Amino acid sequence: MRRSGVSVVLVAVLAAALFSCTEPVAVPPATNPGSAPEVRHLQVVAHQDDDILFMNPDVSTAIKVGQPVATVYLTAGEANVADTSGYAAKRQAGTRAAYARMARVRDEWNAEPLVLDHDHRVELYTLKARPSVQLVFVNLPENADTKALGGPRALVRLWQDRANAVHVRALKPTGGIEGVNCLYDRQSVIDTLVGLYAHFRPTVLRSQDTAPDRRYTGNWVPFHDHPDHVMAALFAREAADLYQRSATAPRFVSVGYRDYNVDEAPINITPEEQREKLDTFSAYVPHDDQVSMGGPYDAWARRTYYRWPRGVNWVDADKAGRLRAFAVLGGRLVRWEETDSEWTGPVPAADPGGPLAPTISVAGQQVFARRLDTNDIVALSGTSWANLGNPNSGGARQLDGGAPVAVAVNGQLSVFVRNGGGGVSMRTSLDGRTWPAGWADLGGSDVQDGIAVAAVRDGWDLFAPTRQGVLHWSRKDFRGAARPDPDFRAPAPSGPLTAIGGDKLALAYRVADSANVAVVRVGSAPQLLPAPGGLGAPGLAWAGDRLAVFVRDRNAGVSVSTGGAWTSVPGQVVESPATTVRDNKITLFALGLDGRLLTSSQTAPGGTFRPWVPLGG
Numbered sequence: 001m002r003r004s005g006v007s008v009v010l011v012a013v014l015a016a017a018l019f020s021c022t023e024p025v026a027v028p029p030a031t032n033p034g035s036a037p038e039v040r041h042l043q044v045v046a047h048q049d050d051d052i053l054f055m056n057p058d059v060s061t062a063i064k065v066g067q068p069v070a071t072v073y074l075t076a077g078e079a080n081v082a083d084t085s086g087y088a089a090k091r092q093a094g095t096r097a098a099y100a101r102m103a104r105v106r107d108e109w110n111a112e113p114l115v116l117d118h119d120h121r122v123e124l125y126t127l128k129a130r131p132s133v134q135l136v137f138v139n140l141p142e143n144a145d146t147k148a149l150g151g152p153r154a155l156v157r158l159w160q161d162r163a164n165a166v167h168v169r170a171l172k173p174t175g176g177i178e179g180v181n182c183l184y185d186r187q188s189v190i191d192t193l194v195g196l197y198a199h200f201r202p203t204v205l206r207s208q209d210t211a212p213d214r215r216y217t218g219n220w221v222p223f224h225d226h227p228d229h230v231m232a233a234l235f236a237r238e239a240a241d242l243y244q245r246s247a248t249a250p251r252f253v254s255v256g257y258r259d260y261n262v263d264e265a266p267i268n269i270t271p272e273e274q275r276e277k278l279d280t281f282s283a284y285v286p287h288d289d290q291v292s293m294g295g296p297y298d299a300w301a302r303r304t305y306y307r308w309p310r311g312v313n314w315v316d317a318d319k320a321g322r323l324r325a326f327a328v329l330g331g332r333l334v335r336w337e338e339t340d341s342e343w344t345g346p347v348p349a350a351d352p353g354g355p356l357a358p359t360i361s362v363a364g365q366q367v368f369a370r371r372l373d374t375n376d377i378v379a380l381s382g383t384s385w386a387n388l389g390n391p392n393s394g395g396a397r398q399l400d401g402g403a404p405v406a407v408a409v410n411g412q413l414s415v416f417v418r419n420g421g422g423g424v425s426m427r428t429s430l431d432g433r434t435w436p437a438g439w440a441d442l443g444g445s446d447v448q449d450g451i452a453v454a455a456v457r458d459g460w461d462l463f464a465p466t467r468q469g470v471l472h473w474s475r476k477d478f479r480g481a482a483r484p485d486p487d488f489r490a491p492a493p494s495g496p497l498t499a500i501g502g503d504k505l506a507l508a509y510r511v512a513d514s515a516n517v518a519v520v521r522v523g524s525a526p527q528l529l530p531a532p533g534g535l536g537a538p539g540l541a542w543a544g545d546r547l548a549v550f551v552r553d554r555n556a557g558v559s560v561s562t563g564g565a566w567t568s569v570p571g572q573v574v575e576s577p578a579t580t581v582r583d584n585k586i587t588l589f590a591l592g593l594d595g596r597l598l599t600s601s602q603t604a605p606g607g608t609f610r611p612w613v614p615l616g617g
Helices: 050-054 058-064 084-103 154-160 186-200 227-244 260-264 271-287 295-301
Strands: 041-045 069-075 109-117 120-127 133-140 204-207 253-256 315-317 323-329 332-338 343-348 361-363 366-370 377-381 384-389 405-409 412-418 424-429 440-443 452-456 459-465 470-475 498-500 506-510 517-520 527-529 539-543 546-552 558-561 567-569 573-582 585-592 597-601 613-615
Touching (some): 041 186, 050 271, 050 295, 058 084, 069 154, 069 186, 109 186, 133 154, 227 253, 253 323, 253 573, 315 573, 323 343, 343 597, 361 412, 377 412, 405 452, 405 459
Parallel strands (some): 041 069, 204 253, 361 405
Antiparallel strands (some): 109 120, 315 323, 332 343, 452 459, 498 506, 517 527, 539 546, 546 558, 558 567, 573 585
């Protein structure tokens, strides 16, 4: 991070060729497939502090509990200093110091080359006291390096060159491993990442933002972020798509993170989590004379935002009353289904024609999603996808906008999305099957990701987070118009909203600055629950007259509150749980860190929750 401006098989022998590196050294696989733990984390980032600043506390949480963690740094991070190799070595040292700090062990590492194919190998560092912690340095030139082969913008030039005519040479950091300064074209960068995925076999794959919100970071046009951040994210996604098509059919959960523009969003992690991030960054800073503990670095360390928060609206019942769960794994929609005796899945849903954002919404027997390649909103009914287009289709703001949320009322379906102007747009199907042309603009400004809607009697209530508060619209019946509520007041949010309807409307979200959880009932004063840490939208469920709130906490588990203290549901999950209620008992559904569907149910109405158990295959 700087402010300025198919399958690959591991082999032990390198052949001498024009684009080859020097003497090969064979390296064993990262883990033994027969004895490896199920959960493995892999981060792909551009620079040597991107993971520390933008992906924590998630990375540090995984290290705390002893799960295997590896991070791949695509660039050497050398910028345009006089001694690029020396500065790259310093940044590597800073990263190693930070990871040793997260692991709470001595900063001592084993270094060795990792051979990926007959032309490419990278630097692999393994933490001596915690061998499950590993770092990989590919050492491609940083965006600002004018001395790189072909000049600056190395990653951008590689990504944009579909003909593979551009070649860029990796750096060798001072004192680093010999023979890593290989030549790369576009495809070999992708193949290198596929090889690293095959080597580390992640179940959680973290990357940066492929499509930064263009309302922010105006000093980094045209990408509205550091070009290396965006290119690293695009390379990571392309490689992930190729990797998951391999014969091994790996299952993994993709998580994307916002980068520079988080400093324009409210603080959204607890003071304790902020101190931990700053402590980790403080181990890095002494090695890098171009960063500091103040300025934007302090702001970035106090915030962590998912690019596409998954939300909690991804479980429903079919026409026979059997439950179904949906999730996007590696850009593709999968589903699990309840039968009379068990759950089946995951099975692939129909192909929408391109990768999907992780945020989906299920309503009226349909699944609503956003295509990442076209930026269109799409809806799955049965085995067919309908393209609902984009509120800003054909305009300069088509790339902007959010993911959909939908509601079904009296046979009608309405879908809502943050539009490119920062307001909210709506599209409605009167019969739940056909979609009249055009989106209606409901107005609003400064809307953030994480809008929420709830069915209430014959209408719905819609809520949208801004950086200063919450916007509210309501539709009293299916014949009426959507009306804004200018008198609605609620604390400023710092993340996605969740709304629950029926006869008792309620709203919940994390509050700006404190990360406490607000529970808001229209017409009543908000209730604030002390923050249990973590990220993501709260889950909500009514069981009788009691409203239960569920959040993913600082230990990557789920904590539950019915108005008092938080209690923990044993186990770890990805983001927030979805909820259902049967026989006055709440059942939770969540994605596990191994990509499996997990469930936890109450022992009795109002009782405790059982440990998570997997459903399906």
